[in-house]
Amino acid sequence: MSISADDIAYIANLARLQLSEAEKQKAAHNFENILALIDQMQSADTDQLEPLSHAIETSQPLREDIVTEQNQRDELQKIAPKCEKGLYLVPKVLE
């Protein structure tokens, strides 16, 4: 299966990645290899198998519904680029 330049541009946009021409070509090549591997996997007969989401066969541990976290805002905001009135500031997201 071949990957078009448009496919790469679309996926890069979803992932918020800015790629150079060389990187785009490399990514296209990598994607083709991945899809080829998936094609190969598709040929295996899985009719009798349940879909596997995780390799470990155990259940997710659960946590009691207790508030265990303290307010660490001052500490955490020290490592943020910009804060004001307790809020994290980011470039405007609405045009």
Place this chain on the structure above:
Amino acid sequence: MEWETVIGLEVHVQLATNSKLFSGSSIEFGAEPNTQANIYDLALPGTLPVLNKEALKMAVKFGLAIDAEIGKKSVFDRKNYFYPDLPKGYQTSQLDFPTVGKGSLKVTLEDGSTKVIGITRAHMEEDAGKSLHEDFHGETGIDLNRAGTPLLEIVSEPEIRSAVEAVAYLKKLHSLILYLGISDGDMSKGNMRCDANVSVRLKGETEFGTRAEIKNINSFKYVEKAINIEVERQIDILEDGGRIVQETRLYDSEKNETRSMRSKEVANDYRYFPEPDLLPVIIDEAFIEEIRETLPELPDAKRQRFMDEYKLSEYDALVLANDLAIASYFEAVVASCNNAKLSANWVSVDLQAHLNEADIPISESPVTPEMLGGLINKITDNTISTKIAKTVFEAMLAGEGNAEQIIETRGLKQVTDSGAIEAMVDAVIANNPEQVEQYRAGKEKVFGFFVGKIMQASKGKANPAQVNQILKDKLSN
């Protein structure tokens, strides 16, 4: 052309836990910005989620209440998109294996008929933070207190056929989650939010039309308005030969219109995949049964019991049973006066009218169930008439004490002394010879005139049944 409306609703309910879905941060409302956002909520590298057991139980509880298949194995997935109030770059949700599978909800429509609306699924997911766009010199302020708050997203089948049905479905859902105690359902705080998928098609058509998703509907009233205005918009376009674009639209309640929200040409592509940081959640029959044991009596069962046990009409039973707080209040009134019919009337008419006017919940009613029961006792033992009871009720609302005290201080006790009533009847007859003539000549309507005069003379305190009897006797002599 006759059009048919097709609606499916997605309702987000905020679960009433103490802590977040995957972290031990508080979800209490109204805290200072970012004081309830810890390292996991901020998505700092190396942090891992641990699922809140209570949130899982609440989801299962909801599933049992709508008779749904419970997912014995549910899997969390990452729904990927970029927005600054979503620091992880994905929302942890459930795609193929939700905790709650197919179920249904029976709703009662205004004409009293019922309709069963299918629920496709209900899945657990986390809420995002809040973005504030004002007052930050061209920048956006981010508050992550809400990030990670547990939500249950309840998705209906596209089986709703009108805005009115949509509201009936929502109200039933609201009633149910309050009964279950899994959320406070406060729409004004965003603790219950509704997105509506709306499309129209020609009547008789089997394929669905192209739908628009309306977001940002935050009250029952707006759900109805938003759907109606969107249906109108779509029909206008189709009748002019146009075509509906599948898109997300925002409801503007001030202008009462929906408008396109995303101008982007790229459709949403969330690239879901199983969340590698969380294992599948496996629950067994015992876990489910333990939760089933905690199910309270649900609205439909309560309504039926009110009809059987208290001999209420279906309508009265429905009005009282819909709201858990009102139902409990009603039963407390019955317990203190033992008269279900009067209790139902006073709660659903007089008390309800006052609560609506004062815009307060029944839990803040100035008249307690015991006070209302006491008032009803004074009616049934003939101490006061129903008419005087309204006066006493007003006085109770104004904080003048209980029925006993008010009747005493205001001297409202009913006159049942037949001698006293006879004297009043005699006086009225003597003072109105003209009307007596008319009555005796066959004009029976004048009877009401006499009753009115006598009640006036007694300041409303004469026992009406006795007045009628004595008056009738005296006039026919």
